[in-house]
Amino acid sequence: MIVVLIFGLTACATTSTDPREGGLAGGMSGLSSGAYEERVREREDRLAELRATQATLEAESRELEDARSERQQLVDEERAELEQLNADLDELHARIDGLTAQLGEADVRVAEIRQRLTRLQHEMQNQQSALDALEGTGLGDTDEDLRRRQLVQQRDALRREFELLMELSLELAR
Numbered sequence: 001m002i003v004v005l006i007f008g009l010t011a012c013a014t015t016s017t018d019p020r021e022g023g024l025a026g027g028m029s030g031l032s033s034g035a036y037e038e039r040v041r042e043r044e045d046r047l048a049e050l051r052a053t054q055a056t057l058e059a060e061s062r063e064l065e066d067a068r069s070e071r072q073q074l075v076d077e078e079r080a081e082l083e084q085l086n087a088d089l090d091e092l093h094a095r096i097d098g099l100t101a102q103l104g105e106a107d108v109r110v111a112e113i114r115q116r117l118t119r120l121q122h123e124m125q126n127q128q129s130a131l132d133a134l135e136g137t138g139l140g141d142t143d144e145d146l147r148r149r150q151l152v153q154q155r156d157a158l159r160r161e162f163e164l165l166m167e168l169s170l171e172l173a174r
Contacts, residue, residue: 082128099172113168127151
């Protein structure tokens with residue numbers, strides 16, 4: 001009877017239902033009162049929240065990686081077009097040198113085309129440097145998107161000027 005009485009007094013003295021704090025009596029009290037199940041439910045709810053947050057973050061990470069890949073592909077495509085234009089410019093430069101040698105005199109039109117070609121090559125180099133600066137950014141900043149669009153517009157303008165130079169060189173060749 002004394003053991004039961006001591007056990008009963010010890011159980012009454014326990015203020016926590018957490019078995020880590022209240023010992024055996026606290027754990028038994030937590031089990032009987034349902035506090036233990038409540039703690040388990042709270043932790044499971046928190047785990048579910050953390051898993052949902054993790055899934056959201058993983059989805060955002062995949063979206064960012066996809067966007068970065070798309071931007072890198074655009075930069076690569078622009079670089080390939082610039083390389084082709086540079087090759088075309090080199091060919092045109094060689095043609096102009098040939099025309100100058102054939103004419104044997106400093107034709108004003110040939111000099112003008114040469115100046116425009118030199119300026120065009122300089123602008124192409126600037127655009128190549130600007131594309132190099134955009135490579136690897138990948139986060140989709142509005143300023144960078146605007147800059148890329150500007151570079152594309154400049155490239156298109158340079159292409160049109162290149163085509164005009166080609167026509168002029170063909171006229172000179174006749």
